[in-house]
Amino acid sequence: MEHPENDDLYRGLKVNKGVADVPTVNPYLKKKLRREYTPSEFVEGILKGNITILSQAVTLVESAKYEHQQIAQEIIEKCLPHAGKSVRIGITGVPGAGKSTSIDAFGMHLIKEGRKLAVLAIDPSSERSKGSILGDKTRMEALSREKNAFIRPSPSAGSLGGVARKTRETIVLCEAAGFNTVFVETVGVGQSETAVHSMVDFFLLIQLAGTGDELQGIKRGIMEMADGIIINKADGDNIDKAKLAAAQFKNALHLFPLAATNELISFFSTCCSVEDSMLSTAGL
DSSP: OOOGGGSGGGTTOOOOOOOOOOOSSOTTOOOOOOOOOOHHHHHHHHHTTOHHHHHHHHHHHHOOOHHHHHHHHHHHHHHGGGOSOSEEEEEEESTTSSHHHHHHHHHHHHHHTTOOEEEEEEEOOOTTTOOOOOOGGGGOTTGGGOTTEEEEEEEOTTOSSSSOTTHHHHHHHHHHTTOSEEEEEOOOOSSSOOGGGGGOSEEEEEEOTTSOOHHHHHHOGGGGTOSEEEEOOOOGGGHHHHHHHHHHHHHHHTTSOOOTTSOOOOEEEEEETTTTEEEEEEOO
């Protein structure tokens, strides 16, 4: 580009030529192609407990592409004989109830006992951008550093019921990889997250103090499916409120019809996951 300022008419004024724009991508950067595994190699890696291959297999299972779904179906079919040997625990509650922090505390107890833990954290997806933050893992600081723990955040992607579209298949892959305990953390809406109940052995409901009286407890359909209820964040000035909430929920539980097993909720307590303390435990 020529600058008219350099003309003799403008003697004494000197403008140097500019440089070309720097490319946003390094032209010398060589793209590293990821190796594509066959379904048999995926299954072999999963059975050996390879976390990297397990993560890639879960990505294939969650993918909406047709060719990925075919590979994922073959992987799941080959992993099914090695699944079903874990304890599955579903954890739900209102947003901010402390689900992720509680999982961090519960999970560390299990790791110290020598168990292998897989955590499937379901994050809500935006109805506008269709994206998801997938930030539940940031609340599990201690657990995320353990080699015997596998934390997989997944978007709900519009799926209702508190879990993702392929959560059940992901559980199968984790069990085949040798994880003998599986936590499924739901989105955290509090009322309609009942789909997870059919895929776990124990369904834990985490509640907060001050979220309603007995009438609110009766109206919540999710409480009919819970095997255990915890009143979380029972610390400091909130201890008395937590005990009052526990008493109110106990009164509401006696009004529920018995389940098919003729059993009421078997576990009820107040706790603080941050202080790692259990204030009171009561069987109903």
